[in-house]
Amino acid sequence: xxEFFTETGGIGFNIFGILHISITxxxxxxxxxxxxFRDKLKRFKNKKNIRYIMAAxxxxxxxxxxxxxxxxxxxxxKTDLPLHFxxxxxxxxxxxxxxxxxxxxxxxxxxxxxxxxxxxxxPDLTQTYDRFIFWQFIISHHVMLLTSMYVLVVLEYKVExxxxxxxxxxxxxxxxxxxxxxxxxxTNYIMMGELPEHIYRIFPFTAYLPPIIWLELAxxxxxxxxxxxxxxxxxxxxxxxxxxxxxVTLLDDEINCAH
Numbered sequence: 117x118x119e120f121f122t123e124t125g126g127i128g129f130n131i132f133g134i135l136h137i138s139i140t141x142x143x144x145x146x147x148x149x150x151x152x153f154r155d156k157l158k159r160f161k162n163k164k165n166i167r168y169i170m171a172a173x174x175x176x177x178x179x180x181x182x183x184x185x186x187x188x189x190x191x192x193x194k195t196d197l198p199l200h201f202x203x204x205x206x207x208x209x210x211x212x213x214x215x216x217x218x219x220x221x222x223x224x225x226x227x228x229x230x231x232x233x234x235x236x237x238x239p240d241l242t243q244t245y246d247r248f249i250f251w252q253f254i255i256s257h258h259v260m261l262l263t264s265m266y267v268l269v270v271l272e273y274k275v276e277x278x279x280x281x282x283x284x285x286x287x288x289x290x291x292x293x294x295x296x297x298x299x300x301x302x303t304n305y306i307m308m309g310e311l312p313e314h315i316y317r318i319f320p321f322t323a324y325l326p327p328i329i330w331l332e333l334a335x336x337x338x339x340x341x342x343x344x345x346x347x348x349x350x351x352x353x354x355x356x357x358x359x360x361x362x363x364v365t366l367l368d369d370e371i372n373c374a375h
Contacts, residue, residue, distance in 0.1 A: 121187075121248045123190075123247060126242075127245075127246050129242055129244050129250070131238065136239065139258065140236055143261065147265050150269055154270055157269075158270055164271065170213055170263045171213035174210050174213075174256075178206065180248065182196075194303055195304075200306060201227075202235060202256055204290065205231050206260055208227070212267075221275070222274070222276070223283045225267075225273075225279070225283075225342065226275075226279070226280065226342050226343075227286075228260055228264035230283075230334075230339060231257070232260060233261075233334075236257055238318070269345065275346045276350070277343070277347075291331070295328075307331065309327065
């Protein structure tokens with residue numbers, strides 16, 4: 117059991133290997149299934165309770181992660197403060213799940229894509245299913261993204277096109293704040309000073325530009341992907357409203373004709 121919580125000596129994770137590709141495909145299928153079967157899921161009596169269950173899962177995941185670091189004497193404030201983008205997003209998302217704060221969700225929805233998508237596609241993992249760190253990573257990225265999709269398509273929290281700009285501003289304020297913190301403390305939270313080593317190894321050209329350039333580019337791509345389900349849902353909702361308005365007009369015409 118003790119070995120399960122270590123981050124060395126396991127099976128080993130291969131980026132773009134079978135396991136990596138498989139969990140990525142499963143995540144994509146999961147998001148599609150949530151969208152396709154959203155109407156059936158909406159009829160589930162306890163659908164709102166899923167919010168609290170997932171908040172608990174996310175919290176327990178992070179609690180176990182930090183407890184394991186402390187017990188192994190591996191915790192250091194230089195790298196392990198909850199100031200990584202996905203960690204910050206995770207805690208804010210937990211708050212949304214518990215309180216039902218729909219206004220905050222309009223921004224954090226995009227964050228649940230901006231952090232996880234690059235991490236899902238280019239994971240900084242060295243271990244697989246025989247180590248806790250693998251499951252911590254899956255829950256903090258794949259599961260969080262799918263939970264956010266659930267909140268959007270099943271619980272019907274509204275997100276608009278204008279929220280993209282708000283999320284962009286909020287994200288850059290957060291990045292600027294962490295850049296100042298990193299400069300003062302000599303840390304590298306949100307990868308503002310340096311990208312992970314495996315990124316430079318896979319894409320050597322990234323070393324020629326500051327990390328902020330690539331982070332902004334990755335963020336824009338992730339936000340664009342995040343807006344796709346929002347756009348589809350808003351279009352469907354708009355067509356439904358048009359049909360409903362048409363039906364009301366026709367009904368009024370029939371009543372007038374009858375008189």
